[in-house]
Amino acid sequence: MLLVATRALAQDAPATPPPRAPEGSRVINLPSTEIPAGGTLGVIFTHRFSGSLNEADFHNFFTFDSSTSTGIGVSYSPLDSLELALDRSSSEDDYEISAKYRLLPVAEGRRFGLAVRVGGNGRTAEEVQGDRYAFFAQGIASLALGSRVRLTAVPTYVSNTASFRDAFNVPVAISVALTRTVNLHGEFYPKNQDFTEGSGRTTRFGWIASIEKTVLRHRFAFTVGNLRATSVDQYTASDFGGVGLPRDASIGFNLVRLWKLK
Secondary structure, three states: OHHHHHHHHHHHOOOOOOOOOOOOOEOOOOEOOOOOOOOEEEEEEEEEEOOOHHHOOOOOOOOOOOOEEEEEEEEEEEEOOEEEEEEEEOHHHEEEEEEEEEEEOOEOOEOEEEEEEEEEEEEOOOOOOOOOEEEEEEEEEEEEEOOOEEEEEOOEEEEEOOOOEEEEEOOEEEEEEOOOOEEEEEEEEOOOOOOOOOOOOOOOOEEEEEEEEEEOOEEEEEEEEOEOOOOHHHHOOOOOOOEOOOOOOEEEEEEEEEEEOO
């Protein structure tokens, strides 16, 4: 009788939910393995100030008076595992179109997730010289450590950047859920190994971190880092002016709004 009762209680007990994702469809700039539920429309605004915090004072209102790089994007998930997106950055009037497909979600009994993302960029500003268009492909792998931490690696290939053809890099990210509605994120972009001594160009690593507050279908992240680029063809090769010296951090923010259409 005791064995029967124990089995009945085990059957009635709810299944352990999968670890809650501390990030949305993006970490800060990098894509995550997460995709909004099918029928979800999303809008993202990005804002990066150019002024370095090393020069922040009362006169420039702590860099809020400095020039900015802004972006706006729209996304839609026709399926639970597919997200289509169009983004535009004011830096070089860069347009980016992409499709992300989730191969494996983080789920009960599986602590890792996999996704792929492909798309293209068009730098349409008049001052852009040479080939303005690029194709990119990204693999996305995430690993959940417990219920609050997630690591993400994004191997990225871009056919054309400001200085290179066929650029490759592997930026990484970490996300930590401090509470159910407050998250910390960080991204690191290694130096581009295609730079050579004596080329007249310099290479440096990029980094950006954020603290994020979430409410129902909203995410607001306050960012700080030396990376101001937000599009794939600008952040992958570390050859764009939106990557400053490692110590020259500047601030910004991301704002995300989602609507469930069905």
